[in-house]
Amino acid sequence: MRQALTLNHISAAYGKADVLSDVSLTMEPGRITCLLGANGAGKSTLIKVLLGLLKPRAGEIFFEGENIAGLQPHEIIGRGIACIPEGRRIFPKMTVEENLYMGAYQEPSTERIRKKMAEVYALFPRLQERRAQLAGTMSGGEQAMVSIGRGLMPSPRLLIIDEPSLGLSPVLVSDNFRIIRRIGEAGTSVFLVEQNVRQTLAISSYGYVLSQGRIVARGNARDLRDDEAVREAYFG
Amino acid sequence: MDISLLLQFFINGCMLGMMYALVAVGFTLFFGVLDVIVFSHGDSVMVGAFAGLSFYLLCMYLSPGMPVWLVTLFVSFAGMAFVAGFGMLVSRFVIMPLRSAPALNTLLATMMLGTVMREAVRLFFPDGSNPKPFPRLLPDWSWKFGGALLRFDNIALFIAGGLLIVGVALLINHTRLGMAIRAVAQDAEAAQIMGVDFPFIVLLTFAIGSAVAAFAGLMNGLYYNEINFNLGLLLGVIGFSSAVIGGLGNIYGAILGGFVFAFLQVFGTVAMPFSSAYKDVFAFGVVIVLMAIFPTGILSERQSQRV
Ligand SMILES: Nc1ncnc2c1ncn2[C@@H]1O[C@H](COP(=O)(O)OP(=O)(O)O)[C@@H](O)[C@H]1O
Ligand SMILES: [Mg+2]
Numbered sequence: 001m002r003q004a005l006t007l008n009h010i011s012a013a014y015g016k017a018d019v020l021s022d023v024s025l026t027m028e029p030g031r032i033t034c035l036l037g038a039n040g041a042g043k044s045t046l047i048k049v050l051l052g053l054l055k056p057r058a059g060e061i062f063f064e065g066e067n068i069a070g071l072q073p074h075e076i077i078g079r080g081i082a083c084i085p086e087g088r089r090i091f092p093k094m095t096v097e098e099n100l101y102m103g104a105y106q107e108p109s110t111e112r113i114r115k116k117m118a119e120v121y122a123l124f125p126r127l128q129e130r131r132a133q134l135a136g137t138m139s140g141g142e143q144a145m146v147s148i149g150r151g152l153m154p155s156p157r158l159l160i161i162d163e164p165s166l167g168l169s170p171v172l173v174s175d176n177f178r179i180i181r182r183i184g185e186a187g188t189s190v191f192l193v194e195q196n197v198r199q200t201l202a203i204s205s206y207g208y209v210l211s212q213g214r215i216v217a218r219g220n221a222r223d224l225r226d227d228e229a230v231r232e233a234y235f236g
Numbered sequence: 237m238d239i240s241l242l243l244q245f246f247i248n249g250c251m252l253g254m255m256y257a258l259v260a261v262g263f264t265l266f267f268g269v270l271d272v273i274v275f276s277h278g279d280s281v282m283v284g285a286f287a288g289l290s291f292y293l294l295c296m297y298l299s300p301g302m303p304v305w306l307v308t309l310f311v312s313f314a315g316m317a318f319v320a321g322f323g324m325l326v327s328r329f330v331i332m333p334l335r336s337a338p339a340l341n342t343l344l345a346t347m348m349l350g351t352v353m354r355e356a357v358r359l360f361f362p363d364g365s366n367p368k369p370f371p372r373l374l375p376d377w378s379w380k381f382g383g384a385l386l387r388f389d390n391i392a393l394f395i396a397g398g399l400l401i402v403g404v405a406l407l408i409n410h411t412r413l414g415m416a417i418r419a420v421a422q423d424a425e426a427a428q429i430m431g432v433d434f435p436f437i438v439l440l441t442f443a444i445g446s447a448v449a450a451f452a453g454l455m456n457g458l459y460y461n462e463i464n465f466n467l468g469l470l471l472g473v474i475g476f477s478s479a480v481i482g483g484l485g486n487i488y489g490a491i492l493g494g495f496v497f498a499f500l501q502v503f504g505t506v507a508m509p510f511s512s513a514y515k516d517v518f519a520f521g522v523v524i525v526l527m528a529i530f531p532t533g534i535l536s537e538r539q540s541q542r543v
Contacts, residue, residue, distance in 0.1 A: 051429060077431035089426035091419050102419050105412075106431040150430070 004029040004189040010059035032184040037210035082156035088147040092136025103153030120149040240382030249502040257494030258452035259475025262445030264490040268421040276350035278472015284450025288315035316447040323446025370457035483533025
């Protein structure tokens with residue numbers, strides 16, 4: 001079976017500071033694959049490498065069988081990858097609707113954009129009520145909705161989500177995980193990056209654990225969940 | 237004071253205000269998108285004027301019988317296209333390579349670039365160190381109102397400049413590419429994550445800002461009927477000040493700032509008890525006071541205000 005995404009021996013650094021060393025992982029299509037790791041482990045850096053925002057020192061990246069390492073970020077996005085970045089990163093001086101349009105920036109068909117926007121509004125009725133409001137003036141929870149909706153706009157085949165529960169109340173976190181589970185069930189491959197071990201493993205099928213830039217554990221989500229050693233060693 | 241003289245000053249203020257606004261828009265766009273102050277921007281105005289003059293001479297040489305309105309259009313569009321292309325080269329080979337360096341380096345590099353541009357025109361343009369007459373490309377119709385003279389070319393230039401600014405504002409606020417420019421200004425990395433081709437948007441922004449500056453240069457030539465190699469120096473400082481008092485990064489602020497500065501100069505000429513030579517001293521003095529009152533610009537709510 002062809003993998004959705006494969007990373008082979010990726011190393012990356014900011015200047016002289018090595019952040020990722022020899023990271024290899026694969027993601028099966030239509031599944032939620034998670035990457036767990038403490039603060040500063042290098043999770044967001046791995047996403048930057050994936051998206052072409054940071055050139056890896058070494059390694060290969062295959063998306064649906066094609067090497068995408070070395071492509072420009074907009075070319076990688078054009079292949080069918082989308083990302084809900086850490087900290088939401090909504091465009092504060094744009095309206096909710098403009099933010100959603102930005103999500104579908106490369107989609108040429110206005111018809112498809114309109115359809116997708118209706119889907120997002122159905123998922124988050126609150127966004128429809130607030131669609132003319134500047135996103136920067138919304139609450140944290142609402143901004144999270146904008147960010148997730150924006151990530152869904154291009155109908156990606158691979159959706160990368162970086163710490164969606166960061167800074168949200170427990171209720172909103174649960175809502176988020178429910179929505180991510182649904183995205184996965186709808187057939188989209190999801191790469192979920194998190195520190196929230198329990199809820200993440202509950203909705204993932206496979207997981208990796210990153211510590212100080214190295215993959216230190218991997219396995220089926222259920223096995224990882226029951227692995228006391230992993231839990232204690234990396235998440236306290 | 238006589239009302240017709242006031243009218244004359246008003247017309248003068250409008251013309252200067254439009255010119256300054258056109259220059260300020262570029263400063264504010266570049267700052268919004270890339271967080272850089274492009275000090276050579278004033279000299280792009282000068283290059284626009286000289287490119288216009290060169291294209292005019294080329295026209296006269298190649299087809300002396302060309303109708304004047306066609307010459308005017310050709311000179312305007314060719315001059316703007318030339319400077320737009322130049323601006324794209326500057327962004328590609330000066331601004332972008334310095335992106336990871338401290339902002340001060342970009343500032344210094346563009347200051348030096350401005351000097352190179354001025355000296356290049358002075359040395360390589362035939363007799364470039366002397367003022368050059370700029371051709372009258374617009375009909376010299378005019379209307380007298382008492383002592384005030386309302387000239388057709390002034391009105392035409394004002395309207396053309398206004399349309400250009402409105403066009404830029406529409407492009408930025410109501411088109412897909414404009415949305416990408418705003419996205420890059422607000423969060424460049426997030427824009428890239430949405431699939432925006434960042435280097436292309438930077439090129440586009442520099443093309444727009446530079447073309448608008450070129451128009452300011454043409455307007456300057458047509459208004460004063462004379463251009464010289466260092467006209468961009470003061471225009472650059474004024475355009476930059478206008479962008480700052482309006483709120484760097486905010487287009488409407490840049491326009492407002494341009495007119496505020498122009499009317500300060502005019503007021504300085506009219507109301508000061510001494511010679512009009514002090515009008516710049518007065519205007520810059522008030523600008524310093526304005527900056528103390530509005531540290532982030534009149535139309536800026538916050539430090540982070542962008543495009
Ligand atoms: N832009 C940057 N420049 C230099 N170092 C960085 C940069 N971004 C992150 N780092 C460093 O890289 C390491 C990994 O960071 P990051 O990938 O953000 O971790 P995580 O997302 O797992 O919390 C950290 O030590 C962090 O300080
Ligand atoms: Mg992170």
